[in-house]
Amino acid sequence: MRLQRLVIDAGFTCPNRDGTLGAGGCTFCDNAAFHPAYTQGKSIPEQLAAGMEFHARRGRRGRKADGYLAYFQAYTNTYAPLPVLKERYEAALAYPGVKGIVVGTRPDCVDAGKLDYLASLRERGAIVEVEYGIESVYDETLRRVHRGHDFACAAQAVRETAERGIPVGGHIILGLPGETREMLVAEADVLNDLPLNSLKFHQLQIIKGTPMAEEFAARPDDFLRLGPDGYIELLADILERLRPDITVTRIAGSVPPAFTDAPWGLLKHEELVRRLQMKLKEKGIKR
16 A cells, blocks of 8 residues: 655644753754745645645656555644644544554654654554654764763663554664764664664755754754765765664655755755665675
8 A cells, every 4th residue: 555645733832942851952953954845824625635746746657655654844843742743643534534543743742642652553453653853973073063862861761662563663863963884874774673563764964044054054063074075975874773673764854945055956865766776786785
């Protein structure tokens, strides 16, 4: 069954923005860079309808979706009282064609009650997945980017989610300040110890107007800046060490050119995947 993810902005915020932990967010973040236009100013059912129409227009022949997953992506999607979460998740699940939800969130914004509720949705037949922004396994890095939690917090959230039978994914940014190539490859060994089902890897993108853009301008030598070929070589080395049962669902990110200088130009994700496949074959790595 082919299920298409539809990005949802459910109106949540983030403890790193509303003053609970901080007011400026993580130094690398501008959520506006990641929102499809169809999510803006619409209710959840309206966003789902617009998302289905959008993907129908751009879909390839023979690849029509068999159903949809409502992807709660914007900001922190467990950062609200449980009754609010129930209202918004179930508004998505009630929409025709939606088979389940994917909840993107921070590891410091879940608790037993919220995880038990998500597990109950699976028992009712819905597909439910949780994706945590891990970003880095190194506490020094997490402090430097003002993440607001340490790696132990992420590890605990992943374990508690997996214990409830909920598929759990993680998001990692490659190239945060202070991290070396050796550190990034070694990160795979730490991630292997977590009960993760999937991982997304994104190259660090310097978003205009963020604190990280200022930091990069002042201290560029603190950043590992790789071109596409160097990045693919790094990914291949990471995947060689990563547990084979962890599915890699994304290898790079992209944002609209208005938000970044886009040092890779207009290189498409499909081309990166092709280059990675060639590199893995060249190195004899099976994924």
